[in-house]
Amino acid sequence: MAVYMRAAVLHAPGDLRVDDVRDPEPRRGSIVARVLLALTCGTDVKLYKRGHPLAKLPNIIGHEFVGVVEEVGEGVPEDLRGRRFVTMNTSPCGGCFYCSVGRENLCERLGELIIGFTISGAYAERIEIPERIWRRYFYQIQENLDPVEAAFLEPLSTVVHGQRVLGKVEGEWVAVIGSGPIGLLHLQLLKLEGLRVAVIDRHWEKLSVAERLGADITINSRETRVEDMVRNINGGRGFDAVVEAAGKLEAWELALKLVRKGGKILFFGGLPRGTGITIDSYRIHYEEVEILGAFHTTPRDVEKTYKIIESRKLRLKELVSGSKPLEKVQEALESMASGQGLKYIITGR
Ligand SMILES: [Zn+2]
Ligand SMILES: [Zn+2]
Known part of the structure; x- marks a missing residue:
């Protein structure tokens, strides 16, 4: 197994570099996935251009993605390996006041774990997903569903x-x-x-x-x-x-x-x-x-969203302006910033 992988690391606003970084290893409860594809998002553009109050830099950015489970940490079922899935960028804690009244989008602990903001993101060959996120959101992508459409889970x-x-x-x-x-x-x-x-x-x-x-x-x-x-x-x-x-x-x-x-x-x-x-x-x-x-989302909205994606009633791929390799993430974000591109697929290589 490789010790290093390629990843787009935002060092500071405007300073995005594709570097060799340490390959993630699964910790207790977490899974490590190979990123099949990621999507760019307007939030990534903001983060890249101006930074973001929630983001800890330097960090690998990117938070809309589809992966295949490669490794599982201690306490995680082995049979997850090989599954193609989509998850969310964060998950509510389930224990605070807001979670208890069904306003999980306002969870007090939402900011602790956000893929591509406070923990490593998806513009990388591989990604570690902590237990709190994948235990709540793990949708195995069926054969007949295009993974690009599944990757719309978070924005949709x-x-x-x-x-x-x-x-x-x-x-x-x-x-x-x-x-x-x-x-x-x-x-x-x-x-x-x-x-x-x-x-x-x-x-x-x-x-x-x-x-x-x-x-x-x-x-x-x-x-x-x-x-x-x-x-x-x-x-x-x-x-x-x-x-x-x-x-x-x-x-x-x-x-x-x-x-x-x-x-x-x-x-x-x-x-x-x-x-x-x-x-x-x-x-x-x-x-x-x-x-x-309206801000963010809640588990019941996410549940409904995956059903909408599976129903294939929406024309999600029309929102994709093109596909770029990981090495060209910056180009994709610049194109979006200039008002040209809507959304790009970023592929691992
Ligand atoms: Zn997004
Ligand atoms: Zn909470």
């Missing part, structure tokens, strides 16, 4: 959680702000509910993917005043719901303008701590605009 589960927070939409029109992978996942779930969806973004390339995936209208906010477009959509009433999936202050502010009275806004894209937004109190009181936030 956060979107499934967001949709649960949003709840039933009264009416028919929803706006999704942001046509990145997350916005496009929201779009697809909303379409499954039979809703009409307008997708708003600043890049035509991304909007064309939204169109392919069933968006009823796409609006380029760089070229059009979105508020004017809304007037043509439903007599200017505004959207019955708005999903903000851009993670930009302008998008948050736009969401507040687009929602109709009695409508709901789901703020999905996080902004740095301390970022303030101005809300006209009139909208909340006299117009009963509902303001919701």
Whole structure:
């Protein structure tokens, strides 16, 4: 067995190097898997460009992946070896107040173990997965399922959680702000509910993917005043719901303008701590605009997500812009940062 493997190590924001690092060995309760493929994620781009409050550097990054179990630690069933599986990047503790009331996404101990943030990630040939994570989330990938689709478990589960927070939409029109992978996942779930969806973004390339995936209208906010477009959509009433999936202050502010009275806004894209937004109190009181936030996911959302993936109702591979070898992770992240690529497959070699 090799003592060293190749892995993409983020030493500091902007300083990502593919190095030889020690091959992981399974500790008690953990498993070591060969990474079949990993996906890039917007969070990786943020982490690579600016760092992240939860991340401990230097660290191997990457947290969306599919693996094959190669080695098992003490106390782990031997028959896991050879299984092709997907898991999550972290797992709630199960013992804190938030876990006990079913709000595991807010678990007080979530930050302890996060693959690609506080523990070694998946842009590597091999990865160790601690017991707390794989014991809760271990989905063996059946022969008929494309591993690329299975690798969407983590991002899709956060979107499934967001949709649960949003709840039933009264009416028919929803706006999704942001046509990145997350916005496009929201779009697809909303379409499954039979809703009409307008997708708003600043890049035509991304909007064309939204169109392919069933968006009823796409609006380029760089070229059009979105508020004017809304007037043509439903007599200017505004959207019955708005999903903000851009993670930009302008998008948050736009969401507040687009929602109709009695409508709901789901703020999905996080902004740095301390970022303030101005809300006209009139909208909340006299117009009963509902303001919701969604962060991360919970075990029941993950469970539901895997079933959705297995149902193959979503066109997940449409969100993949291409495939790159591990040595070119940086290129993939740069392409995403420039607004070109949506998501890349990173292969072990
Ligand atoms: Zn992710
Ligand atoms: Zn907890």
